[in-house]
Amino acid sequence: MRLINHTIALAVAGGGLAAWLLAAQATPPLKIDFSDETVGGEPKSFLSVVGVWRIEADGNNKVLVVDGRQWKEGQTAAGVADKARALYGERYAEFLDRVQAYAYFPYAVAKDVADFRDGEISVRFEGISGRIDQGAGILFNLKPNGDYLTVRANPLENNLVLWKFEKGKRSSVKWIRNTPTPTRQWHDLKVRIAGAKVEGYLDGKLYLEHTWTEPVSGRIGLWSKADSHMYFDDYTVTPAD
Secondary structure (H helix, E strand, O other), X not given: OHHHHHHHHHHHHOOOHHHHHHHHOOXXXXXXXXXXXXXXXXXXXXXXXXXXXXXXXXXXXXXXXXXXXXXXXOOEOOOHHXXXXXXXXXXXXXXXXXXXXXXXOOEEEEOOXXXXXOEEEEEEEEEEEOOOOOOEEEEEEEOOOXXXXXXXXXXXXXXXXXXXXXXXXXXXXXEEEOOOOOXXXXXXXXXXXXXXXXXXXXXXXXXXXXXXXXXXXXXXXXXXXXXXXXXXXXXXXXXXX
16 A cells, blocks of 8 residues: 555656556456366357357366367357347347358357457467368457458468458458468467557567558457367457557
8 A cells, every 4th residue: 555655646746647547447458268167168258159169178278179170061159049149139130140141150259348449359379170271360340230350360371361251241351471370389369459450460470450441349259260170278358558
């Protein structure tokens, strides 16, 4: 308490009380490391909307896995209607219509982040297998109608892509080649949002920059594709100061 009072006194003396109060009230990062999850079950911290998502042991660690080895086109997650209702209430039917259109692309939504705007989203990923794809993506700008954006890496293709999913159709917004992410190795993927500006990082290096048509806002999560078998860990959400 004495240290806090001393800090306030210094801030007042320097004319910086307002700045100190803002800093004191800043939202801390949200880090999901799956350590308290149950191996073999669906994640508690994410709602799996499309595909097979579950918690597995990776040595002494617990990770979130999307298992595309069980993938079938058009397969949504178990209980998807209830999950959609939990996310968007009365608008869940509209959301479900768009989910069916994107059933080739597994994704899971972070439960505790209702509207992400400015800041950073990061995750560690490891490609395990997948002949069609090994997609590891950060999903963001998810709207109640099911539209969203994702920045994804791919160990099979060694590229980083910003995809747009809108009105039941997917299209690439920005495509960056020569971004090596070898299979069976852990990598860091990060998205930084500032208003309408989107930045994509791999293993600490900035590769992708794009200014979207409007400020980013909405739910966030994880994304993959088809038969991808991927590990995810340390999903971290850091709001802007």
